[in-house]
Structure formats: structure tokens, C-alpha cells
Amino acid sequence: xxxxxxxxxxxxxxxxxxxxxxxxxxxxxxxxxxxxxxxxxxxxxxxxxxxxxxxxxxxxxxxxxxxxxxxxxxxxxxxxxxxxxxxxxxxxxxxxxxxxxxxxxxxxxxxxxxxxxxxxxxxxxxxxxxxxxxxxxxxxxxxxxxxxxxxxxxxxxxxxxxxxxxxxxxxxxxxxxxxxxxxxxxxxxxxxxxxxxxxxxxxxxxxxxxxxxxxxxxxxxxxxxxxxxxxxxxxxxxxxxxxxxxxxxxxxxxxxxxxxxxxxxxxxxxxxxxxxxxxxxxxxxxxxxxxxxxxxxxxxxxxxxxxxxxxxxxxxxxxxxx
Amino acid sequence: xxxxxxxxxxxxxxxxxxxxxxxxxxxxxxxxxxxxxxxxxxxxxxxxxxxxxxxxxxxxxxxxxxxxxxxxxxxxxxxxxxxxxxxxxxxxxxxxxxxxxxxxxxxxxxxxxxxxxxxxxxxxxxxxxxxxxxxxxxxxxxxxxxxxxxxxxxxxxxxxxxxxxxxxxxxxxxxxxxxxxxxxxxxxxxxxxxxxxxxxxxxxxxxxxxxxxxxxxxxxxxxxxxxxxxxxxxxxxxxxxxxxxxxxxxxxxxxxxxxxxxxxxxxxxxxxxxxxxxxxxxxxxxxxxxxxxxxxxxxxxxxxxxxxxxxxxxxxxxxxxxxxxxxxx
Numbered sequence: 001x002x003x004x005x006x007x008x009x010x011x012x013x014x015x016x017x018x019x020x021x022x023x024x025x026x027x028x029x030x031x032x033x034x035x036x037x038x039x040x041x042x043x044x045x046x047x048x049x050x051x052x053x054x055x056x057x058x059x060x061x062x063x064x065x066x067x068x069x070x071x072x073x074x075x076x077x078x079x080x081x082x083x084x085x086x087x088x089x090x091x092x093x094x095x096x097x098x099x100x101x102x103x104x105x106x107x108x109x110x111x112x113x114x115x116x117x118x119x120x121x122x123x124x125x126x127x128x129x130x131x132x133x134x135x136x137x138x139x140x141x142x143x144x145x146x147x148x149x150x151x152x153x154x155x156x157x158x159x160x161x162x163x164x165x166x167x168x169x170x171x172x173x174x175x176x177x178x179x180x181x182x183x184x185x186x187x188x189x190x191x192x193x194x195x196x197x198x199x200x201x202x203x204x205x206x207x208x209x210x211x212x213x214x215x216x217x218x219x220x221x222x223x224x225x226x227x228x229x230x231x232x233x234x235x236x237x238x239x240x241x242x243x244x245x246x247x248x249x250x251x252x253x254x255x256x257x258x259x260x261x262x263x264x265x266x267x268x269x270x271x272x273x274x275x276x277x278x279x280x281x282x283x284x285x286x287x288x289x290x291x292x293x294x295x296x297x298x299x300x301x302x303x304x305x306x307x308x309x310x311x312x313x314x315x316x317x318x319x320x321x322x
Numbered sequence: 323x324x325x326x327x328x329x330x331x332x333x334x335x336x337x338x339x340x341x342x343x344x345x346x347x348x349x350x351x352x353x354x355x356x357x358x359x360x361x362x363x364x365x366x367x368x369x370x371x372x373x374x375x376x377x378x379x380x381x382x383x384x385x386x387x388x389x390x391x392x393x394x395x396x397x398x399x400x401x402x403x404x405x406x407x408x409x410x411x412x413x414x415x416x417x418x419x420x421x422x423x424x425x426x427x428x429x430x431x432x433x434x435x436x437x438x439x440x441x442x443x444x445x446x447x448x449x450x451x452x453x454x455x456x457x458x459x460x461x462x463x464x465x466x467x468x469x470x471x472x473x474x475x476x477x478x479x480x481x482x483x484x485x486x487x488x489x490x491x492x493x494x495x496x497x498x499x500x501x502x503x504x505x506x507x508x509x510x511x512x513x514x515x516x517x518x519x520x521x522x523x524x525x526x527x528x529x530x531x532x533x534x535x536x537x538x539x540x541x542x543x544x545x546x547x548x549x550x551x552x553x554x555x556x557x558x559x560x561x562x563x564x565x566x567x568x569x570x571x572x573x574x575x576x577x578x579x580x581x582x583x584x585x586x587x588x589x590x591x592x593x594x595x596x597x598x599x600x601x602x603x604x605x606x607x608x609x610x611x612x613x614x615x616x617x618x619x620x621x622x623x624x625x626x627x628x629x630x631x632x633x634x635x636x637x638x639x640x641x642x643x644x645x646x647x648x649x650x651x
Contacts, residue, residue, distance in 0.1 A: 033541045042541065046534040144377030145645055146555075148582040159566065236529055236559065238582070242372055243530060286523065287538030293495070293523030 015310045016258060016274045023281050031288040037165075039284070045167035047280040049228050049235070050250055051273065052173055054258075055180055056224035057251035058272045059217045062184075064197040064264025065116065065123035067218065070225040070251060071244035072134035073108050077101035077226035079138045082147040082239030085154045094154050101230045102223060108134055109222020113215035131248070138241040147239035158234030169231050173273075176224070180269045193217060197264025253300075254279055257307040278303065362420065362615055364608065365413035366396040367406055367434075369426040369450070373527075374645050375578070375600055379424060379449070382604035390612065403430030410434030414441055420611040424449045428498070444614050448607040450498070458620040460607045462628055464502035465509075467577050467596040470630045472510025474594045475548055475575055476517070478632070485516035486547030489539045491532050491560055493552035495524040503552050503577055517547070525556050532556035536563040548573040554580035554595050561592050579631060579639070579647035587636040594632045597639070599648045602626050 027034040053070050060067045081101035085093050108130060115126040160168045184190035192213050195203040204210045225244075233239045252262075257275035260267025282303060286296040364387055371377045380396050387394045395416055399406035403426045413421065414437060421438050425431045425447060435455035438445050444457040451459040476482060488511065493500035504521075511519055520543055525531040532551060536559065540546060549564070549572060551557025557576030564572045576583060579597030586592035603626045610624055629649055631639055639647035 031542065036541070039538075039541050042534070042537045046537065049530075139372050139377075143381075144371050145374045146582075149585075149642070159562070161566070232530065236533070236562065238529070238558075240529065242528070245528075283523075283534065284538055287535055288542045290520065290542065291523075296523060 016271055016278075016307070019307060019310065020274055020278055020281075023278060023285075027281060027285040027288075030285060033288050034285060039288075041165055041167070041170075043277070043280055043284055044170035044173075046284070047276050048167065048169035048173040049232055050247060050254070050280070051276040052176060052228040052231065053225055053244070053247050054251040054254040054272045054276050055176055055269050056221040056228070057248070058255045058258070058260055058267050058269050059180070059193065059224075060123070060221045061252070061255045061260045061262060062193045062197045062264060062267050063214055063217050064200070064262075065214070065217070066127060066252070066262070067109075067112065067221045067225075068124065068127040068248045069108065069112060069130035069134055070221065070228075071247035072131045072138065073105050073222055073225040074229035074232065074244035074247060075241055076108070076134045076138040076141075076229065077105040078229035078233035078243055079141045079147065079239045079241055080104050081230045082150055082154075082233045083141060085150050086147055089151070091153065094151075094157070097154070098230060102226050105226020105229065106219050106223045109219040109225075110215065112222070113218025116218070117211040117214040135241075138243075142239075142241065144241055146241065147233075148237070150233070150237050150239075154234050155237040156234075158231040159237065169235060172231065177269050177273045184269065189213060189216065194265055197266070199265070250276075250279060253304050257304060259311060275307075278307075361391050361393065363393040363395065363416075363418045364611055365410075365416070365418035365421045366394055367409045367413065367421065367423045367425075367431075368396060368398050369406065369424045370401040371398045372401075374580075375598070376424065378600040378645060379604050382601050383422065383608055386605045386608050390608065392608070392612070399426055401426055403427065406431050407434040411437060414438065414443065418443060420444050420446065420614060422446045422448055422607050422611060423452075425452050428453050444611075446607055446610050446614070449603060457614065458610055458622060458624055460603065460610055460624045460626060462598060462603070462626050464499050464577075465506035467598065467628050468503035468506025468508075469510045470506075470628065471550065471575050471577060471594050471596050472507040473513075474630050474632055475550065475573060476510065476514045478573055478593060479514070479517070479547060482514045483516060484514050484547070486518070486545050487543045488517050488519045489536065489543065489546055489549040489560070490519050490521045491535060491549065491551040491556045492522050492524050493527045493556070500524075500552050507550055527553045527556060529555045529559040532559035533563055536560040537567075540564075540567065540569065546572055548575065548593075551576040554578040554583040557595075558583060558586070558592070561586065565591060579629075581641070581644050581646060584631055584636055584639050584647045585642070587631065587633055588640060590633075594630065595647075597629045597631060597647045597649060599626075599646050599650070601646070601648045601650050605650065 033039055056070050057067060081097040084097035084100050088096055112126050112130045115121045116123050158169055162171060192208045195208055196210050196214060200210060232243050254275035255267060255272050257278060258271030282299055283296060366383050368376060368380050384394045384396060395413060397409040399409055406426050421443055431452060435445050435452060439455050445455060447456045447459045449461055451461060476484060508519060511517055522535040522539055525535050549560045551560055554576035557574050561574040573593040575594035577596050579595050579599060583592050583595045606626045614620055631647055
């Protein structure tokens, strides 16, 4: 009996880590190229930009919202920044480009946030509208054409490596994850997000500035998505108006695999980190083994279900005990 | 005070929206020109405008037709087959003499095309074709494009005795263009039995998907000598991975003649592409419409032609102002 309980506690705390370990073991068995330093470094780079987008998504999922616009905002800010970098030469252009991209994407987040918190639009609809607006705007900037011919200095930011091995974007992803984990845990704002997502009325009554913080979460979501867009443009050395298509769904999946609840109040950016990594491992191992990508999508769906069932199993056990 | 702020914001938001809509309305308007005696109106239904190739097509057709004194009404179907059918209906109502259509897919526009047939309006398909009802198809032979790149690649690798692994980064699953480029390329590869082709997962012609696929395939395969992408955008991603991981000897090739690729051929980071120039394609479509109106009989398939671009001739096609290498001089 004792053993049984221990197992459950273990499962509850470490279900994602266990899932990750299981997948790493399977993948290692399937391909000799999987567990190599090089592949691991590739994985980190591949997961980094979706990873930053997933942090954005986790913030709004925490408050019980959703942000379908992250992929489009990513594209729009990438376009803005690359157009500035193309037209303003030198380091000044890069700095102005970064600032312009980040301001525009935060404003888009602000707009979505205000629509939800002040005008009571459903988060799904408001962010769906922003998804359309931002994508249209991204296409409009150059009438659908990509921006290319960006400077090597700009390319070095998102496409560079530390010690010639570890991608800059991977470092950025890890640092951002740690920063947001600390914000969520130790700041008043961070903790208020859990309260708002858990019980909006109660949070409001207990004196939390719910509307302001709700909007702020969306501003951060836009800002992070925009930052991811600048990194994408810098990494690929081109601004693509179609970039980030479908990223919102991967980000939602990663947040949920990482333990977030779509009804709010539950989740963590560390868990999301694991979720993104797990999803990337699936693509990676299928590529290494050389299976058609149809299987990849089926497997991806199955993993999402599996991770959620595991989560549900754990939490239902918990409530039963009470 | 608060309430007033709310009202003001609401007003502002609505105002912005209205302005945006108005702006959209303006840019979609008809391009009218001087009516000459033998002038007519072309309706152009484009499948989408969100890739450079398709986005370029609309202004190319509009501008070229204007030069020839022909009116064009163009509509964009946003990749939606039902919208494309409605667009065609709207064009018929506006009174067009010829329909030029780049269909979303082979069968999606059937209803609209039947309506044209019934009204006696000729249908010229451009780029992609439809299964029935068209008067002529102005397009390109994608099998040929794949084959030409394959042949040039064998050439650059030192002839039919070449050995090694060739990675093939695939486009969108089920797309005819993808299958034709794949088949043409692999047909050419058969001439060099020492070259083994390894196909990637489908990367949807998208650079950000081609990059991880290339990284993984380079991890899983040794002695890679070349990478072929089903379009230049994906192959450019592969070229970037090769540069990052210092595989300088790998030859990277694609299809489309994207200017970014042509410029990189000159710097040695890219090696072969086969042109797929929307300017020539669009202009040929307009010329075909003119021929029809002049009473000429049209061939069923009108090939807009392609040219292989590699280090030997890249300079001829370099023009930073353009998005695609063009055969129009």
C-alpha cells in the first residue's frame, strides 16, 4: 500500500520527466544518431523559437485565456524588423529594427488584451481576430513578398553560435524560461496570474488589479511572440510574411503537455519547456529514422493525448484522496 | 470618466477598423484604361496572394494588360475553393470577355468554370491547370524542371560515375507540382546509379520546416554530396544549415529561380536552380487571351519555358530589383 502511494506521488510530480525519459530511451534505441552531442544541440536550436512562443502562450493560458495570434504576430514583427534592418544600415538599423518590432508586437498584444479585459470579448475570438489582422498586416507590408538581403550582423544574432556549437536562440530560450519561471514564482504580478486564472472573481475581490494584469499578460504574450519573430527573421536571414503559420497550436499543445490547464490557474514555463522539447524529439526521431511525415502527425496527436491522460489520471487520483 | 474612456476607445477602435476596411476596398479596385476599339476585359481569379510567386502574378497581369490597352478585373481567392467559385460568378456579372484563372486546386473551381462555359466565356488556366472546361493552359512542365536540375547536378558532381548521398527536401504532400518535380529529378538521378537519394519528410515548401529536416538528415546520413529542394525557399534553408555546420562541399539546388538563390549562386553558397518566372507566365497568359480574341486557335498546353541557372550563367539573371529571375528581357 505504502509503495503504491509513493508511486503515485512520484508520477504526479515527475510525469513529464518520465515521459521525456521514456521517449529518449526509445529514440536512442531506434537511431544511433539520436543520443549524440550534435543532435542534442540541433534539437535545442530547433525547439528554441517554438519554445519562446510557447512561453507566451503559457502566460495567457495561466489566466484562463488563449492567444491564437502568436504565429501571426511573430510574422508581422519579423517583417517590420527585417524591413528596418534592410533600409537602415549599420548597428543602428538593427537596434531600431528590434525596438520597432517589439513595440508593434506589444501593441498588438495590448489591443487583444484590452478587447478581452475591458470589452469582455471572448479570448478565443479576440485573439482569432488579431491573428487575421496581424497576418494580413504582415502580408501587406511587402504585398506578400519575403524580405531578403539582410546584413550578416543581423543574421549573427539569431543564427550565431556560442563556442561554435550552442545556438544563440537556444541560450535565449533557456534564459527566458528561467526569467519567467522566477517572475511567476516570486513577483506579485506573476502570482496574481495564477489567482486570476484560478478564480477571477475571488482574485478581484482580494484586491488584485485583475483587468490590468490580464491585459499585461497579453502584452507580454505579444512581446514574446514578436521577439520570436525577430529571432526567426534573424536566424533565417529573411523576413517571411507566412512565418509562424500554425505555431499557436504547437504552443498550446506544449503548454498543456507541460501541465497547464486550459481553464486557467495551472501551469508552468518549466513544464512548457519540457513539452516543447518532447514535441521536437518526435519530429527529430522521425526524421532520423526516415519515416514519412504522415506518421509524425499521428504520433504527435497520440503524444498529446497520452500526456493529458497521464495528467488527468494523476489529478483525479488526487481529488479522490480528498 | 471611466465610462467615457471606454466609449472613446470603442469609437477609436471602430474607426480604425472602418479605415482599414476602406483602405482594403480601395486597393482592390479595378484598373481601368483607355477604351480602344478592340479592347476587352479580362477577369483574373488568383488562387492566393500570400506567397511571392502568386502575389507577383496579379500586378504582372494587370500591368502587362494595361500596356496592351486591356482592362483587368482581378480577385484573390485566399486559397479557398468556394471563394474562387463565387469570385468567378462575380466576374461574370461584371461582364468579362475572358477568364484567366490560377485555380486553388485541380477540381475546386469546376462550378465556376462550368458557368463560364455556359456563358461562352473562354477559360485560360495559368500556372496550375483544371481537369476540364479550360480553353488553354499556360503553365510549365515541372517534370522537366526537376529533370534539368538533376542533370545539371550530375554534371557538377563530375558525371554519371559520381557517388554519394543526395538529400531531397520535399514540398507539400499530395501536390502535383511536388510530385512532378520529384519524379523529374529522380528520373535524372537514375543515370548516376552511384548517387543514392534520401527523401525528407514533407516540409510544405517552407524554409523554417526545411532547416530542421536538413539538420536531422545530415545527422542521419554520411557522405552527403548534394541537397535538392522542391523549391528554392527550402533549399536556401538547407544551404544555411550547410554553411552553419561547415559542409562547404555540399551542392545545394532547388527550383523557382528565386532571386535570393541566384544571388547566392554568385557567392558560391548555392549551386543550381531552374527558373519559374511569374513575369513570363503572366504575360504569356495575357498574350494567349489576346490571341483568342483575335480568333486564333489555341494549343491545349502552352509552355512558358524554363532555364537552368548555375554558376556559368547566374550573372545574366542577377537583378536585385526583382524577386524572381526572369527570361523576359
